[in-house]
Amino acid sequence: MPEPIKDVGKADNIAATIKNVAKKGLPPVHLWNPPFCGDLDMRIARDGTWYYLGTPIGRKPLVKLFSSILRKDGEDYFLVTPVEKVGIKVDDAPFLAIDFETKGNGKHQQVTFTTNVGDQTLAGTEKPIRVIRDSKTGEVSPYVLVRSNLEALIDRKSFFRLVEICVNEEYEGDLWFGIWSKGVFFPFIPSVEMEV
8 A cells, every 4th residue: 555645745736727617617526537646634524514634624625625526436535637547545424414405305305415515416316315224223314316327325313304304105015204306206215114
């Protein structure tokens, strides 16, 4: 495994490289195949906070810029520019869904999430919601796909709000408690568990 990059100015160098490309929308990171340049001491915590060299990055525009060049290959996360690719750590999901809005109701309802970096994602076939349950604690962790294979963990307050508008629906032969968005039903938990 390559040594972590310790250059304190590395994050600023990456930001400067990508600034002009990012002005035209999300950079096409999926098309870039630069050489791997090692791991950067950067981490995204479960609460969506970005850290560089162990210190929270307080400049929101910089976090937004870095998030625009984030890519996941397999189980690993990278910041990718046309000329370099550096590894970073992600504790859970790279984004945090901090709010959502709904339009319509029933099967015609649309649920649009907003992330901590300002991305908006409309849940549906291409942007599914999934809920994982910890087998030991029973705690649920809900996610929504933001782009490519990058997900947002749905924060607790938003998940509680989602639960308030959930309905019971038949899903794969069983009754589930879940939510509709863009004509797709997303099951959260079996309805029998709601009755217990």
